[in-house]
Amino acid sequence: MSPLWTSAEIATATGASASTDFECNGVAFDSREIGSGDLFFAMKGEQADGHRFVAQAFASGASGAVVSAPVDGPHVLVPDTMRALEQLGMASRQRVDGKIIGVTGSAGKTGTKEALFAALDRFAPERVHRSVKSYNNHVGVPLSLSRMPRETEFGVFEMGMNHTGELAALTQFVRPHVAIVTTIAPAHIEHFGSEDRIADAKAEIFEGLEPGGVAIIPADSPHFARLRRHAEKFASRIVSFGFSESADVRCIDHLASANGGSLITAKLPGAMLQYELSQPGDHWVANSLAVLAAVQAVGTDLAVAGLALADMRGLKGRGARHRIAVQGGDALLIDESYNANPASMAATLKGLGDADVDRRVSVLGSMKELGDQSAKFHVGLRESIEAAKVDYLLLVGEEMAPLAEALAGDVAWTGKFAHCASVADATERVCNEVRGGDAILIKGSNSVGLSAVVEALLGGGD
Structure with missing residues (x-):
């Protein structure tokens, strides 16, 4: 295979010149992620200047670096490394003839991106590229683009935002043939003020659609008409999905399968x-x-996609399920520790309620970036918690205080919940509480740190 980038191609993309000839097969801006043959971008951030780690990157095997100050070792010297990363990402997108899919939404975008990758990779093995982790912002998107091999047949890119205009910029880098909005929910609502404005901001993804592009939008969303109006300005075709009878891609029937998923x-x-x-x-x-x-829109095999969806494993922090050894047998651990907003909380709590188990235990962390509506949304979780028939509840984070106060006033919750002082407190409590036959849901915004609770519980199983 040809190299990912040559020094000449990097220089051309950035309008700069290389100190010497070199080739690279990967791109990173974190020196700790550098492997043999990678290109290191020395980025200047708020906390650190990547130029301090150039020597470390070369010691780890970097074949070259993009820098804004001369260094020892093969490099391309540019005025601004952030701008150079954007330019390299755009050059990567320009040289690829494959179909590109962009994914955004208030919830479900990472899972949808991974499921799309699995479906397309099953059809075209080793010819599909996607953004890894949650590299979906102004740095992660151009980085993910710059890592895309020139031979790529399908590219899947996640795009996130928490301010108006962010997606409008990112979609111009990605230039998707297909753009998906998974759902609209009050995530980051403190920056927008209303769900309508969130819908408007998510709809910016359609602005980058290539000619003949397809917009895919949720038929069941109360913001469907709003999303459709935006999509009509840029898309040649609009496809709706969901449970609604009006959806173009519609769930006719679904029931629980033996493996815990759905048929x-x-x-x-x-x-x-x-x-x-x-x-x-x-x-x-x-x-x-x-x-x-999306699979149908890019012309690949639906049956093959169905096989891939059956084989998908849960994502760490986003629904991964583990059987863990606890006192009295084993228990089901549901790891949703990476992110949380009102919609995703309701959805995962419903999943907990549907689990065929003896008891339901839940550790719920604060939902961030809800602004002056935070108390309302946290108290509003009570309906979903009670509908899920949660037997024991631990709340973590100061934003959970209004919900804790509401539960404290109800005798039915006496002895069944606690508002924990810290993640460590929650960890100790849940480890002492769980027993064989339980299902334990761990969910909260990533900054709360509930992944530590997951790791502690996994210490007792695989």
Whole structure:
């Protein structure tokens, strides 16, 4: 295979010159992630200047660096390394002839991106590229683009935002042939003030659509008409997905499968598909419909996509399920520790309620960036918690105080919940509480740090 980049190509993309000839097969801006043959971008951030780590990057095997000050070793000297990363990402996008899919949404975008990758990779092995982790911001998107091999047939890119205009900029880098909005929910609402404005901001993804592009939008969303109006300005075709009878890609029927996921019958334009989905929950059924809509839009095999959806494993922090050894037997651990907003909390709590277990235990961390509506949204979780028949509840974070106060005033919750002083407190409590036959849901915004609770529980199992 040809190298990912040559020094001449990097220099051309950035309008600079290389100190010497070199080739690279990977790109990174974190010196700790550098491997043999990688290109290191020395980025200047708020906390650190990447130029301090150039020597470390070369020691780890970097074949070259992009810098804004001369260094020892092969490099391309540019005025601004952030701008150079954007330029390299745009050059990567320009040289790829494959189909590109962009994914955004208030929840479900990482899972949908991973499911899309699995479906397309099953069809075209080793010819599909996607953004890794949650590299979905102004740095992560150009980085992910710059890592895309020139031979790529399908590219899948996640795009996030927490301010108006962010997606408008990112979508111009990605220039998708297909743009998906998974759902609209009050994530980052403190920056927008209303869900309508969040919908407007998410709809910016359509602005970068290539000619003939397809917009895929959630039929069940109360913001469907708003999203459709935005999409009509830029898309040649609009495809809706969901449970609604009006959806173009519609779930006709679904029921729980033996592996804990769902058996689904879906109707698509000109096709019907029955498939098994390994991930549990109605929200994942909806995500899978968006995946099928995109698969059909880029002209690949729906049956192959169905096989991939059956084989998908849960993502760390985003629904991964583990059997752990505890006192009295084993228990089901549901790891949703990476992110949380009101919609995703409701969806995962419903999944907990649907689990066939003896008891339901939940550790819920604060939902961040909800602004002056935070108390309302946290108290509002009570309905979903009670509908899920949670037997023991631990709340973590100061934003959970209003919910804790509401529960404290109800005798039915006496002895069944606690508002923990810290993650360490929650960890100790849940480790002492769980027993065989339990299902334990761990969910909260990433900054709360509930991944530590997951790691502590995994210490007792695989």
